[in-house]
Amino acid sequence: EPEVTQTPSHQVTQMGQEVILRCVPISNHLYFYWYRQILGQKVEFLVSFYNNEISEKSEIFDDQFSVERPDGSNFTLKIRSTKLEDSAMYFCASSTRQGDPGKLFFGSGTQLSVL
Amino acid sequence: AQSVTQLGSHVSVSEGALVLLRCNYSSSVPPYLFWYVQYPNQGLQLLLKYTTGATLVKGINGFEAEFKKSETSFHLTKPSAHMSDAAEYFCAVSLDMGNKLVFGAGTILRVKS
Numbered sequence: 001e002p003e004v005t006q007t008p009s010h011q012v013t014q015m016g017q018e019v020i021l022r023c024v025p026i027s028n029h030l031y032f033y034w035y036r037q038i039l040g041q042k043v044e045f046l047v048s049f050y051n052n053e054i055s056e057k058s059e060i061f062d063d064q065f066s067v068e069r070p071d072g073s074n075f076t077l078k079i080r081s082t083k084l085e086d087s088a089m090y091f092c093a094s095s096t097r098q099g100d101p102g103k104l105f106f107g108s109g110t111q112l113s114v115l
Numbered sequence: 116a117q118s119v120t121q122l123g124s125h126v127s128v129s130e131g132a133l134v135l136l137r138c139n140y141s142s143s144v145p146p147y148l149f150w151y152v153q154y155p156n157q158g159l160q161l162l163l164k165y166t167t168g169a170t171l172v173k174g175i176n177g178f179e180a181e182f183k184k185s186e187t188s189f190h191l192t193k194p195s196a197h198m199s200d201a202a203e204y205f206c207a208v209s210l211d212m213g214n215k216l217v218f219g220a221g222t223i224l225r226v227k228s
Contacts, residue, residue, distance in 0.1 A: 042218050042219060043159075045216060103161065
């Protein structure tokens with residue numbers, strides 16, 4: 001079965017450093033998403049991306065965050081200057097189209113620890 | 116704004132017993148409702164979804180959920196728990212057919228032998 005792949009599975013960084021979380025969505029999918037889950041809290045929507053631009057973003061997704069689909073296969077989330085509160089599990093997801101309700105395929109996540 | 120409340124962060128059942136995981140939502144319009152499961156070191160996997168039509172929906176692995184509008188609930192059930200059901204379960208709601216999901220806090224299900 002096709003799957004969404006995320007790398008690395010764990011990332012440790014120092015506060016103020018830039019991190020890039022990488023995702024390879026399922027190959028024929030067109031819609032891409034990032035969610036995150038801070039330990040002990042709910043999974044939260046960050047951003048959706050379609051046709052090489054952001055479709056929607058949450059309040060969390062401020063100027064420190066950016067997304068990119070650099071080469072037609074990868075989908076990345078960049079945090080420019082990490083803060084302690086950015087420590088969380090980050091999930092990438094993809095889907096074929098808008099009209100397939102809830103059929104998001106999620107990756108296994110990247111655990112980001114900011115020290 | 117939509118929100119989701121999952122009652123019980125941890126639920127423990129014996130193998131073969133009924134599984135009941137509770138989910139209540141708040142939404143100003145009829146929502147789309149989902150249950151996801153996360154096994155250790157894996158991503159979120161869709162168990163089942165309610166969009167329109169029949170209020171009792173069946174999903175994978177013998178799970179089902181019933182949409183009760185009057186109670187604003189979407190509880191997840193399985194008649195007989197199996198050890199392999201041990202995982203974390205998330206209820207989620209969306210107004211736009213799944214583009215943006217609002218999740219509950221999750222319920223960790225433990226199955227005792």
